[in-house]
Amino acid sequence: MNCFVLDLSYLADVREIDALMPAHRAFLAPHYADGTFLLSGRKEPRTGGLILARGARDRIEAIVAQDPFTVAGVAAYTVTEFVPTTAGDELAFLTV
Numbered sequence: 001m002n003c004f005v006l007d008l009s010y011l012a013d014v015r016e017i018d019a020l021m022p023a024h025r026a027f028l029a030p031h032y033a034d035g036t037f038l039l040s041g042r043k044e045p046r047t048g049g050l051i052l053a054r055g056a057r058d059r060i061e062a063i064v065a066q067d068p069f070t071v072a073g074v075a076a077y078t079v080t081e082f083v084p085t086t087a088g089d090e091l092a093f094l095t096v
Contacts, residue, residue, distance in 0.1 A: 003094055004060050005080045006051035008067075012074035014046060023068035031063060038094075048075060054094065057081055 010017055031037040031053070040051040053060055060079060069075035084094045 002054065002057070002081050003084050004051075004053045004055075004057070005082065006053055006060070006064060007048065007078040007080065008050065008069065008075050009048040009078070010046075010075050016072075016074050017069070020068050020072055020074060027067050036060075036063065038091075 028037060028040060028051075036053055036055050036059075038052045038054060040049060042049045053063075057079070064070060064077040064079065067075070067077070070077065083096055084091075085096060087095050
């Protein structure tokens, strides 16, 4: 199972982003619960966010297409796939 960096870039004013933040967080929750999403947070300066995810690429792309930010057209994802070969003890379960 490969890993992905999901790089979210805002396309709208942060006020529009903030209005959708509760829906975005609700969108994240089930993907954390099923183990697809591992870590996420906003960029500094606040121009978007990052998510570390794992799974099959087609599933990851389908998931990000359902993000309320994507649906509303206020943000866009760049999906970068990578094969983790080295990790600290906390993330060793991700390596091949």
